[in-house]
Amino acid sequence: MVEEFKVGVIGAGYVGLVTGACLAQIGHRVTCVDRDEDRVAQLSAGRVPIYEPGLEEMVVRNARRGTLFFTGPGGLREVVRAADVVFIAVDTPQGEDGSADLSNVAAVAKSIGSVLAAAPREKPLLIVNKSTVPVGSGDYVSMLVCDGIDEAGGAGEPAEFRVVSNPEFLREGNALYDSLFPDRIVLGADSREALEAMRSLYDPIIAQSFPTDLDPRPKVSVPLVVTDLASAEMIKYAANAFLATKISFINEVSNLCELVGADVANVAAGIGLDERIGPRFLGAGVGWGGSCFPKDVAALRSVAREYDYEPVLLDATVAVNERQRRRVISKLQHDLHTLKGKRIALLGLAFKPNTDDLREAPSLRIAGELDSLGARVVGYDPVAGKAAARLSPGLRVVFDPYEALAGAHAAVVVTEWEEVRNLDLERAASLMDDPGLLVDGRNTLDPDAVRAAGLLYRGFGR
Ligand SMILES: NC(=O)c1ccc[n+]([C@@H]2O[C@H](COP(=O)([O-])OP(=O)(O)OC[C@H]3O[C@@H](n4cnc5c(N)ncnc54)[C@H](O)[C@@H]3O)[C@@H](O)[C@H]2O)c1
Numbered sequence: 001m002v003e004e005f006k007v008g009v010i011g012a013g014y015v016g017l018v019t020g021a022c023l024a025q026i027g028h029r030v031t032c033v034d035r036d037e038d039r040v041a042q043l044s045a046g047r048v049p050i051y052e053p054g055l056e057e058m059v060v061r062n063a064r065r066g067t068l069f070f071t072g073p074g075g076l077r078e079v080v081r082a083a084d085v086v087f088i089a090v091d092t093p094q095g096e097d098g099s100a101d102l103s104n105v106a107a108v109a110k111s112i113g114s115v116l117a118a119a120p121r122e123k124p125l126l127i128v129n130k131s132t133v134p135v136g137s138g139d140y141v142s143m144l145v146c147d148g149i150d151e152a153g154g155a156g157e158p159a160e161f162r163v164v165s166n167p168e169f170l171r172e173g174n175a176l177y178d179s180l181f182p183d184r185i186v187l188g189a190d191s192r193e194a195l196e197a198m199r200s201l202y203d204p205i206i207a208q209s210f211p212t213d214l215d216p217r218p219k220v221s222v223p224l225v226v227t228d229l230a231s232a233e234m235i236k237y238a239a240n241a242f243l244a245t246k247i248s249f250i251n252e253v254s255n256l257c258e259l260v261g262a263d264v265a266n267v268a269a270g271i272g273l274d275e276r277i278g279p280r281f282l283g284a285g286v287g288w289g290g291s292c293f294p295k296d297v298a299a300l301r302s303v304a305r306e307y308d309y310e311p312v313l314l315d316a317t318v319a320v321n322e323r324q325r326r327r328v329i330s331k332l333q334h335d336l337h338t339l340k341g342k343r344i345a346l347l348g349l350a351f352k353p354n355t356d357d358l359r360e361a362p363s364l365r366i367a368g369e370l371d372s373l374g375a376r377v378v379g380y381d382p383v384a385g386k387a388a389a390r391l392s393p394g395l396r397v398v399f400d401p402y403e404a405l406a407g408a409h410a411a412v413v414v415t416e417w418e419e420v421r422n423l424d425l426e427r428a429a430s431l432m433d434d435p436g437l438l439v440d441g442r443n444t445l446d447p448d449a450v451r452a453a454g455l456l457y458r459g460f461g462r
Contacts, residue, residue, distance in 0.1 A: 002027035008079040008086040016089030024062035026204040031069040051356035080115040094295035099302035113148020124160035138229035162194035167236035173354030188232020240296040246281040248320035254284035254461025264461030286441035287324035290351040291359040340374035345404040348415025349381035380404040410437035416444040425453035
């Protein structure tokens with residue numbers, strides 16, 4: 001029998017909503033709070049405002065059986081008062097100087113404090129940092145909760161609380177799978193009782209005892225990493241910085257492959273079989289983007305600077321990534337020469353497949369640069385098109401890949417959606433200017449098949 005916790009999740013975005021839905025799914029009673037009333041209204045009506053496979057079904061199922069609820073900022077007081085555990089899952093965007101902007105986290109921490117000021121409770125409230133926050137933020141949250149308590153005043157003793165760091169590692173597009181079958185759960189806290197309570201909360205996932213339709217179960221049990229607050233916070237940044245560096249590394253190798261006449265796909269396959277290296281995150285191309293890697297690497301570099309430490313490897317990781325965007329343009333210029341007046345189709349706009357997330361998407365940067373060079377840029381994405389059109393004024397968005405390709409001098413594969421990987425190449429060639437140029441920014445198409453269809457193929461490092 002699962003011990004049922006009353007859980008509040010503050011911030012119902014990608015992470016908060018997935019966390020809330022999964023905790024409800026494994027047997028807890030969850031209320032998600034978001035300051036965006038429109039988002040709350042949609043969720044309460046059973047509509048999920050973000051694209052994440054399987055999420056809407058899970059939200060609706062748990063809302064119907066009375067384990068998942070939604071409320072706006074006005075409901076925060078009641079949620080905190082009733083909760084055993086409150087997750088902070090608000091966004092921590094990149095500040096102007098590269099550091100993580102913690103203003104949303106701070107506002108939530110203070111609000112929690114104001115509730116604790118006048119609400120005696122049997123057990124201390126667990127406040128869990130799920131947002132990605134720099135080392136030291138656990139203590140910062142404690143301080144702000146105390147400030148909230150002091151500012152609210154109130155008679156009697158304030159309620160006790162404990163802060164826990166529980167970084168999130170889900171991948172958008174695979175978020176439910178990653179939350180229910182994670183590679184590990186990381187918990188950092190200074191309090192043993194807080195760690196024990198968190199272990200109980202996650203027990204169905206740790207022991208893999210919740211029901212699932214997947215047969216065989218992908219995991220037998222899930223490792224739990226229990227550590228101090230600072231180490232837990234650092235694990236998240238180190239993981240993302242490592243993955244970003246791995247991609248930049250293969251991109252550096254890919255550029256060298258182009259110079260020496262080697263094929264980076266074969267090189268990646270050859271090194272990836274080494275168990276110490278592993279095959280993943282070795283895809284050369286336009287580089288990394290998204291809601292996490294850019295801001296997390298920037299935040300880690302910013303922390304390094306605070307300590308007067310020069311993070312040379314992280315600086316290079318970013319520099320290589322910047323250069324990859326530019327290489328798309330060089331490849332187009334190499335074959336088309338001037339880009340002024342040329343029609344360029346961008347295939348895939350979201351920062352990766354199976355998500356509508358456009359934060360720091362390479363497509364937007366490439367579209368902006370092409371626009372400034374006088375090209376006519378047409379973009380296609382199965383999900384993120386409308387949002388991309390709003391974000392990138394120089395980009396004309398269409399909703400069919402072949403419409404994007406019609407009359408195009410060149411096409412750039414930016415996001416390897418299934419619709420893009422399975423493009424009818426003959427049809428593409430017949431629609432494009434002759435001979436159409438295909439720049440494969442994800443090395444995802446078969447060069448021989450592209451050439452056989454009558455197109456010119458340019459990959460990265462092949
Ligand atoms: N998206 C990912 O793939 C991912 C993966 C791992 C970790 N993270 C981290 O998780 C955190 C959340 O990221 P996200 O992608 O879910 O962000 P998001 O922008 O999708 O969602 C954040 C939500 O918080 C709400 N919010 C902000 N301030 C609030 C407040 N004061 N009160 C109530 N609601 C508030 C916003 O309205 C929004 O709905 C970030 O720190 C991010 O770095 C994200």
